[in-house]
Amino acid sequence: MPRPLKLDPDRLFPAEENTRRIARALYAEVAGLPIISPHGHTDPTWFSTNANWSNATELLLSPDHYIYRMLYSQGVALDDLCVPSKAGMPGTDPREAWRTFAEHTYLFRGTPSAMWLSHVFGEVFGFDVALDASTADHYYDTINEKLATDAFKPRALFDRFNIGFLATTEGPQDDLSPHHAIHNSGWEGRVVTTYRPDAVIDVEHEQFAGAMKIFAEKTGEDVYSWDGYLAAHRKRRADFRAAGATATDHGHPTAATANLSKDEAERLFRTILSDRWTPQDAELFRAQMLTEMAAMSVEDGMVMQIHPGSFRNHNGGLFESHGRDKGADIPMRTDYVHALKPLLDRFGTSTDLSIILFTLDETVYARELAPLAGHYPCLKLGPSWWFHDSPEGMRRFREQVTETAGFYNTVGFNDDTRAFLSIPARHDVARRIDCGFLARLVAEGRLLDWEAAELAYELTNGLVREAYKLDQQAPAPVAAAA
Amino acid sequence: MPRPLKLDPDRLFPAEENTRRIARALYAEVAGLPIISPHGHTDPTWFSTNANWSNATELLLSPDHYIYRMLYSQGVALDDLCVPSKAGMPGTDPREAWRTFAEHTYLFRGTPSAMWLSHVFGEVFGFDVALDASTADHYYDTINEKLATDAFKPRALFDRFNIGFLATTEGPQDDLSPHHAIHNSGWEGRVVTTYRPDAVIDVEHEQFAGAMKIFAEKTGEDVYSWDGYLAAHRKRRADFRAAGATATDHGHPTAATANLSKDEAERLFRTILSDRWTPQDAELFRAQMLTEMAAMSVEDGMVMQIHPGSFRNHNGGLFESHGRDKGADIPMRTDYVHALKPLLDRFGTSTDLSIILFTLDETVYARELAPLAGHYPCLKLGPSWWFHDSPEGMRRFREQVTETAGFYNTVGFNDDTRAFLSIPARHDVARRIDCGFLARLVAEGRLLDWEAAELAYELTNGLVREAYKLDQQAPAPVAAAA
Amino acid sequence: MPRPLKLDPDRLFPAEENTRRIARALYAEVAGLPIISPHGHTDPTWFSTNANWSNATELLLSPDHYIYRMLYSQGVALDDLCVPSKAGMPGTDPREAWRTFAEHTYLFRGTPSAMWLSHVFGEVFGFDVALDASTADHYYDTINEKLATDAFKPRALFDRFNIGFLATTEGPQDDLSPHHAIHNSGWEGRVVTTYRPDAVIDVEHEQFAGAMKIFAEKTGEDVYSWDGYLAAHRKRRADFRAAGATATDHGHPTAATANLSKDEAERLFRTILSDRWTPQDAELFRAQMLTEMAAMSVEDGMVMQIHPGSFRNHNGGLFESHGRDKGADIPMRTDYVHALKPLLDRFGTSTDLSIILFTLDETVYARELAPLAGHYPCLKLGPSWWFHDSPEGMRRFREQVTETAGFYNTVGFNDDTRAFLSIPARHDVARRIDCGFLARLVAEGRLLDWEAAELAYELTNGLVREAYKLDQQAPAPVAAAA
Numbered sequence A, B, C: 001m002p003r004p005l006k007l008d009p010d011r012l013f014p015a016e017e018n019t020r021r022i023a024r025a026l027y028a029e030v031a032g033l034p035i036i037s038p039h040g041h042t043d044p045t046w047f048s049t050n051a052n053w054s055n056a057t058e059l060l061l062s063p064d065h066y067i068y069r070m071l072y073s074q075g076v077a078l079d080d081l082c083v084p085s086k087a088g089m090p091g092t093d094p095r096e097a098w099r100t101f102a103e104h105t106y107l108f109r110g111t112p113s114a115m116w117l118s119h120v121f122g123e124v125f126g127f128d129v130a131l132d133a134s135t136a137d138h139y140y141d142t143i144n145e146k147l148a149t150d151a152f153k154p155r156a157l158f159d160r161f162n163i164g165f166l167a168t169t170e171g172p173q174d175d176l177s178p179h180h181a182i183h184n185s186g187w188e189g190r191v192v193t194t195y196r197p198d199a200v201i202d203v204e205h206e207q208f209a210g211a212m213k214i215f216a217e218k219t220g221e222d223v224y225s226w227d228g229y230l231a232a233h234r235k236r237r238a239d240f241r242a243a244g245a246t247a248t249d250h251g252h253p254t255a256a257t258a259n260l261s262k263d264e265a266e267r268l269f270r271t272i273l274s275d276r277w278t279p280q281d282a283e284l285f286r287a288q289m290l291t292e293m294a295a296m297s298v299e300d301g302m303v304m305q306i307h308p309g310s311f312r313n314h315n316g317g318l319f320e321s322h323g324r325d326k327g328a329d330i331p332m333r334t335d336y337v338h339a340l341k342p343l344l345d346r347f348g349t350s351t352d353l354s355i356i357l358f359t360l361d362e363t364v365y366a367r368e369l370a371p372l373a374g375h376y377p378c379l380k381l382g383p384s385w386w387f388h389d390s391p392e393g394m395r396r397f398r399e400q401v402t403e404t405a406g407f408y409n410t411v412g413f414n415d416d417t418r419a420f421l422s423i424p425a426r427h428d429v430a431r432r433i434d435c436g437f438l439a440r441l442v443a444e445g446r447l448l449d450w451e452a453a454e455l456a457y458e459l460t461n462g463l464v465r466e467a468y469k470l471d472q473q474a475p476a477p478v479a480a481a482a
Helices: A017-030 A044-049 A056-061 A065-073 A094-103 A112-124 A133-147 A154-160 A177-184 A208-219 A226-242 A262-273 A279-300 A316-322 A341-347 A364-373 A391-405 A420-443 A449-467 B017-030 B044-049 B056-061 B065-073 B094-103 B112-124 B133-147 B154-160 B177-184 B208-219 B226-242 B262-273 B279-300 B316-322 B341-347 B364-373 B391-405 B420-443 B449-467 C017-030 C044-049 C056-061 C065-073 C094-103 C112-124 C133-147 C154-160 C177-184 C208-219 C226-242 C262-273 C279-300 C316-322 C341-347 C364-373 C391-405 C420-443 C449-467
Strands: A035-037 A163-167 A247-250 A303-306 A355-357 A379-381 B035-037 B163-167 B247-250 B303-306 B355-357 B379-381 C035-037 C163-167 C247-250 C303-306 C355-357 C379-381
Touching (some): A017 A420, A044 A154, A044 A177, A056 A094, A065 A094, A154 A163, A154 A420, A226 A262, A226 A279, A279 A303, A279 A341, A364 A391, A391 A420, A391 B391, A391 C391, B017 B449, B035 B420, B035 B449, B044 B154, B044 B177, B056 B065, B056 B094, B065 B094, B094 B133, B154 B163, B154 B420, B208 B226, B226 B279, B247 B279, B262 B279, B279 B303, B279 B341, B355 B364, B364 B379, B364 B391, B391 B420, C035 C420, C035 C449, C044 C154, C044 C177, C056 C065, C056 C094, C094 C133, C112 C420, C154 C420, C247 C279, C262 C279, C279 C341, C355 C364, C391 C420
Parallel strands (some): A035 A163, A247 A303, A303 A355, B035 B163, B247 B303, C035 C163, C247 C303, C303 C355
């Protein structure tokens, strides 16, 4: 007999009765607020075409490395889960892949994936039995049926999820046509892009050469000269802003910044374009480009997001066969205090610049990030990220950051996901954990109840709107010719 | 008047009432399960000879660096505690040493040693008064009396402790005769060895030259040629497997691995055997040997345990006078993400290989180890170890590891101890903390009660049996001629 | 309508009812104990002159970088807060500065500053409404009125705060005349100095050259010869001891120590005095001087405090305009295990030496500091410091340190503050958090209630008195001619 699926209405609140009572009251005030998602990786064509998704496996399993990495770690082959390789989709029957997934759901016990899945299955699809081997087909058929209906089209779900703002991520190579199509469609959902130029900044990126070529085509600039290269960035930033973007995003291996003279930078750029660059050159160029991006942000007002610290594609064999973003990125120790100094020496006291810092190295929360954000006007802290976007991870973030940086140097939650259906689940987890944290402060006499209520709103909607400048007068989006 | 000694039946459970109720119920189901101890340092001759231990000081104090390091840190001389130096046992009267220990038990307040000692005194010896200066002689006499009885012989305690499996640790120099004797004795206790080749791998180990000599004698191989050296390892691994071993153990300063060509490895080996090696050579050779050991594990199926990160013999003066393992090992920052890559690039996707990683650097739990184990099929995480084998240490392990690696990429508890009488105490602490952790997840709506019950069993017996391959058909132990 | 200001009598105790009950009982026993403040930065002239403070802004805002750094991080200019720059006090009306502060008090929600401020406002000044924009003038006027009264003179507050011991910090350039004046005044308050020689040890310190000059004058030694330099230190240490000092303090960038031969040290010293030193020379000289200071401590019995790990004056522009100690120091990753070895190899087993270690890098609590202090007789651990002198910071310290080092290798609390009025608040926070931690151990069956009561006293008064040798027969302070 299948097990019932039932979401505990008090889930994630602290168990202690008085604290839980306070948390519940705080949560009641913010549970219904719109979802603001200023950083994520959903596909904008979902919203421009508004086409139905095909099936459970292709929507929920094949693209979600949070899910398949866990099964892979226990010896399940990616082919058996319909994860595409460089050769394309494996021949596996999607229903068989779904069954394999269903047999292994016990692996997720105690993980945020388990909570997200329960929320998606229970709240989005209305299941009242849990997914396991015995219910795999029932799930597969029901999900597919629902996905074929109007109520499960992307825009319908966007509205149902009460999403007030959704940012996607595109590169300098992208023509932003889905965003223009969304805008021109008359649909009122606010879906905007984010400028993520890694592929034309990181010469160690396997797509660098190709991306540079498109970068040149799209901008008409001589991107192989230093001045032309910078001008091309300016043009594309303007395109992105015109399409509604308020932020840029930079996913570098480290947080290193540099502050070279124009001559030095130009010389380095020439080396990068030659065949003679070393890993040190590549690192220095990325470092210099963070500072160049900061300079442009001072000009155009775009918020910078810096996401360092991931060792990409750690599994050499898997990268060979399956390419990037297959669950094989591993966090590394990351320094900020030395790394950011060159940039901060140039722009640290600017109130025109806003930089949001993320980390995969929790040891820097209390030691480096909170002291930096609690001092520099231009710095704010992004939420606990990726592997740390979890109940315990969020708690550690608040516990280790708040006492030095306060709440007001943080920027609310972001979901950072390509798993669209999990967005409400992820924001709900964050709201619950934040309310639980505030409730503990109230229960311990460290915060008054009315302060906690104000903060619950700020952590959910207020700070994120302000940090990402969502309510500032933006240039009207135009359907720019790419 | 002496203070009563009384163990709280609810000890180590969370204080919150509902959570405690859940923890208590979970614990009731696993408290009586057999002890599986797959990694430890007890002396196999205890079980081969089954001789009575001599006295309280020599059993409980002199050999236990957890205990005497704390007194030493407060200015008590090791001689006064009957800790042997290079010159042998000091002349101190063991009873006097015991009194000195008894006067200082307050130092252990808040430490796991205090809990282990209370368990040993209360449960194993049946004391109902606490140990302090006033009860020192009563304790000393009573313990010595009991140790002289049949009920306190090693095998009797092994049975009374309900130990289902106990691994010891031996090196390539060992002849394993106690293990053969145990097997040939007809006693049914399952005591097996573990292959720990550090002394013939680490040229910086003070016993390297001597160990190599015995290695040559025991194997009949030319261990001073690279091929002979590897062949000798293969022979001894086979001997160990024949004596029941299912695992190897590697206690290196770092987790570095390497993947040299055969030529490079051979050249490095020649350097190591010369007088001209540098610390870098020593490190690279250890690194290469981890990969060689992994290659042999792929062949023979032995589970690899890697325990890096201890700065051995930090106290130079003490090492001079007293030698190694005297409580002067200090953990260091340890990298895994770069260190393991060479080995993983070669064997990372192999499902024939199983590597259990330990650490003394808790900062890698969430940042490196959980992401690695949550991806690579060959990696699993050992429990919180050594200094972190403690209530808070175990909680941090579960809190920081579970959300990314899940429970099923962990391998249950191991006691890693030479203090045989504390084994039930240590496993009891682990079971209580794990049940408390599971109870919190249930109380916070993150896990269902039946899932928690299944997991309590897995964390106690299931995962350890599987990870260490205890139930796989092993080659029948033979009384090999050493 | 202004919000009421009311301190929760149970603040900072764990919310769980049974644990809170235990914490409350423990706290009741230690709440009234005298404040022992063995490490801080108050101004001794306050106590020698006993002059009234001038106004709220100059006492509570302008000098307190904990406060103004938070406002600065949110874009408030330091000039607007009456923070002095190199050019002197800005022209801002102190009342206006106070209003700006009052408008921004919400920024401190969830920070220890909020708790300290509430305590100062409620307990020291007797306010019953909270500080915000609407009460700014009421606060400003009331505080100024009170500060003008006898009851708010420094010595009156010292007595009212029940301070049993207060250490200040002076350098080798100081003549200690305020301390001599205090002693000669017949006032019974025990205010003593601490020897902090950083300015004559750290050649990278911007005051090095000037400090050396005064060092020479004050001692009559040839401080530009190695022997004379060491002799000068000995003289000044004797002066400080004569003025009641029991400790030295060393605020180096890292914990590096060295153990050079006399020749090497002498050569290095000559390099330091030349123009040719490198950052590596500066670091090595600081390292060597820690060992020299340890050698002198073995001679004269002064307790050494080592406070490494701060990247001083990180904000280059601000350092240029405002100088040091303006809230722009940022913690860095800090190693102890390798760094301290040279010193420990020389003095590690000495029971005549006592070194108290502090850190800004919490990752070393469990990994390095607790294992070191739990072994070496000369090492003890200072409390959680600076950014970590906070409820969560203190909890992490106890949770991560106690299991390996025990309580008895720690040294109680110190406030490390120049904000005199916050001293009772800070000690109160520490007592509450410690009692809460002990209460949790009792509630979880890990400590008995009478043990917890003994420990509450030790953590509050006992350990600090012993660690700083406050009750040892000191040489009678003399009014030495400077």
